[in-house]
Amino acid sequence: MPVKLIATDLDGTLLDSHGNLDQARFKKVYTALCEAGVQLVIASGRQAIEMAEQFQAYPDLWLVGSNGAETMQPRTSLIASTFAPEVVRQILTILAAYPEVKVAMCGFETIFVKQTTNPRLLARLQNYYYDVAKVHRLAAVNAAIVKFNIFCPPALTEQLQYELTPKLAGLAQPIVGEIGSLDLIQPGLDKGKAVRTLSRRLGITADQMVAFGAGENDLTLLQHAHTGIAVPTAPAWIQAQADAIMDTTQTTSVLAYIERRILPHLKKSLVFSEN
Structure with missing residues (x-):
C-alpha cells in the first residue's frame, strides 16, 4: 500500500x-x-x-x-498522560538509593531539578528544554509529571537500567536515551x-x-x-x-x-x- x-x-x-x-x-x-x-x-x-x-x-x-x-x-x-502523584513519590524513593544518579522530572513546560544540580548538567538540560527550574526537594513539586530523565556515570548506564527495570515494574519503564542517560517513561x-x-x-x-x-x-x-x-x-x-x-x-x-x-x-x- x-x-x-x-x-x-x-x-x-x-x-x-x-x-x-x-x-x-x-x-x-x-x-x-x-x-x-x-x-x-x-x-x-x-x-x-x-x-x-x-x-x-x-x-x-x-x-x-x-x-x-x-x-x-x-x-x-x-x-x-501523566504519572499519578503517588507513583512519582514511589519512583523518587527508589531512585534515592542511587546517590550517583541525578534526577530531572519533566512536566508539560518545565523540567524540575534539585538546587544542587551541577552547572554542566544544567547546561545540558537547557539545550533540550527551555524552562529548567531548580527546587529544594523534588518530592515537593506539585506539577503533573510526564517522564523522568536520570543521569549517571556512562559506564553504569546498562547496569542501572538492568537494576531499575524490576524495581520500577508497574511504575515506570527505563529506556536508554544515550550513554549516561535514562528516561523513565510510563509503562506502555x-x-x-x-x-x-x-x-x-x-x-x-x-x-x-x-x-x-x-x-x-x-x-x-x-x-x-x-x-x-x-x-x-x-x-x-x-x-x-x-x-x-x-x-x-x-x-x-x-x-x-x-x-x-x-x-x-x-x-x-x-x-x-x-x-
Missing part, C-alpha cells in the same frame, strides 16, 4: 549532528508530503509544547512528545504506542507507515511501521531490528532520504518499501 504517514525521531535523526534543522529543505519536503496526502509525525523525547513552538509554521504537523506521553499539533491543545506509553493510536485516529494502517529512528526509545516506533529505517549512528542492535539502514553515502539525512527514496514513488503513485 502507498505511504500515508512518515514518523521520525528528532535528535540524532531529523536534526543534524549539531542539533540543527535545514529549515528550507524541511519546508520543501513537508510541502511535497502534504501535496501527496502524507502525514508527517515528529516523535521525540522532548516536550511537545517546546516542539510546537519550533514548528509553529506547520499547523498540520503532528508532534509526539516525552517519548509517547504527549500528542498535539503546533496550534492545538496538548493531550497528555512509548513512541510506537502513541503513533499507533494517532494513526488509528487518522485512519492510517501500519502498512502505510514509514518510520525513522536512532535509539532504544525509537524501537517500538520502528517495529510498528511497515518500514522501519535506522540511521547509521543507531546502535548495532537497533539496526539489526530495523527493516533498512540509511545509506551514508547517498542519503545523509532523513530529509534527503525522503526526497530521493520516497517522494519519487509518491509522485508516480508507486508503493515504497525497503522490505
